[in-house]
Amino acid sequence: MTQLKNHHWLNGIDEYLTRINHVHAEQFKQIPKAIHQGNIWSIRNMMLDLIKEGTKTTSKANTNLLLSHYLPDYEPTEKQLLRFTHRYVDDGFLVDIYSWLERHQHLADLNLDDHFSRGQIKSKLWMMEELRNVVSGNELGIVVLYGGWYATIAHFFFKFFSPSKLYSIDLDSTTVDIADGFNIRHGERNEWQFKAFAQDVNSIRYDKEGKLTLPNDDRLDNLTIKPTVIVNTSCEHMNEDWFYNLPDGQFVALQTNDYFANEQHTNCVNSVNEALAKYKFSEVYFSGELDTQLYNRFMIIGKK
Numbered sequence: 001m002t003q004l005k006n007h008h009w010l011n012g013i014d015e016y017l018t019r020i021n022h023v024h025a026e027q028f029k030q031i032p033k034a035i036h037q038g039n040i041w042s043i044r045n046m047m048l049d050l051i052k053e054g055t056k057t058t059s060k061a062n063t064n065l066l067l068s069h070y071l072p073d074y075e076p077t078e079k080q081l082l083r084f085t086h087r088y089v090d091d092g093f094l095v096d097i098y099s100w101l102e103r104h105q106h107l108a109d110l111n112l113d114d115h116f117s118r119g120q121i122k123s124k125l126w127m128m129e130e131l132r133n134v135v136s137g138n139e140l141g142i143v144v145l146y147g148g149w150y151a152t153i154a155h156f157f158f159k160f161f162s163p164s165k166l167y168s169i170d171l172d173s174t175t176v177d178i179a180d181g182f183n184i185r186h187g188e189r190n191e192w193q194f195k196a197f198a199q200d201v202n203s204i205r206y207d208k209e210g211k212l213t214l215p216n217d218d219r220l221d222n223l224t225i226k227p228t229v230i231v232n233t234s235c236e237h238m239n240e241d242w243f244y245n246l247p248d249g250q251f252v253a254l255q256t257n258d259y260f261a262n263e264q265h266t267n268c269v270n271s272v273n274e275a276l277a278k279y280k281f282s283e284v285y286f287s288g289e290l291d292t293q294l295y296n297r298f299m300i301i302g303k304k
């Protein structure tokens with residue numbers, strides 16, 4: 001038996017499909033069962049599916065993948081796994097991940113597990129669920145992500161709400177193409193309903209009408225917008241200036257955590273009460289914590 005990579009991102013996909021009660025959630029569970037645990041019944045059932053479809057150019061690769069737990073020195077690639085998953089699960093999120101991998105192959109090994117770990121997916125869906133309790137209806141207006149990274153959360157906003165626009169701002173300019181790539185269906189292919197930008201969010205200033213001007217970009221320039229919701233799930237990476245520079249009354253959803261051990265985390269908190277003391281909201285609609293096994297996430301939704 002080979003020692004396979006863990007492919008933690010498969011746990012994130014499992015979390016996502018289970019939490020949204022996806023019709024193919026149970027079917028999906030058979031895949032990690034087969035390849036990680038070598039479960040003979042899962043392998044058998046999917047093998048029968050392969051036999052039914054007859055010989056194809058992919059038959060050998062799919063057979064190897066199904067038997068990978070038992071094949072010495074065989075390791076399926078992330079792309080093979082995603083392509084195989086697509087046979088059983090019809091979902092836009094998986095399609096987006098697949099096309100993102102095609103475009104940014106080199107990032108797969110580095111980031112797939114980080115982005116789509118169970119903890120990440122759980123935290124993002126937690127925000128959707130609590131926002132659902134706070135917001136009436138689907139309209140969210142203009143959503144702006146602060147420290148948006150690769151903006152994988154955008155998919156959930158478009159799935160669970162109807163934001164008119166969703167913009168992501170991150171200090172790191174290398175994230176712009178990657179975020180735009182991940183969200184291409186809502187961005188480039190849909191009149192830039194989604195767009196990522198590079199800027200330090202601590203330097204963002206609002207005018208008297210509560211508007212901000214987004215940075216120039218080759219494809220969209222000088223947009224002045226009035227955000228409806230500011231979302232920051234990267235608070236642990238930056239100080240609180242961004243929050244206190246927002247107009248009073250601004251609707252905000254933020255997450256931070258107690259993962260002090262991560263050296264990139266410069267501003268963690270120990271509890272949700274510590275977060276509430278750090279980010280002084282004038283009205284709090286929700287505050288709570290979520291155990292992600294590795295660390296606790298804290299979330300506040302309210303008005304600055």
Ligand SMILES: C[S@@+](CC[C@H](N)C(=O)[O-])C[C@H]1O[C@@H](n2cnc3c(N)ncnc32)[C@H](O)[C@@H]1O
Pocket residue numbers: 120146147148149150169170171172175199200201202233234237238
């Ligand atoms: C590595 S991600 C972590 C994301 C977060 N834990 C989550 O689950 O969404 C943090 C991001 O914050 C960004 N960031 C840090 N300081 C920032 C700042 N002052 N302005 C904008 N983005 C910032 C980093 O560039 C990085 O992309």
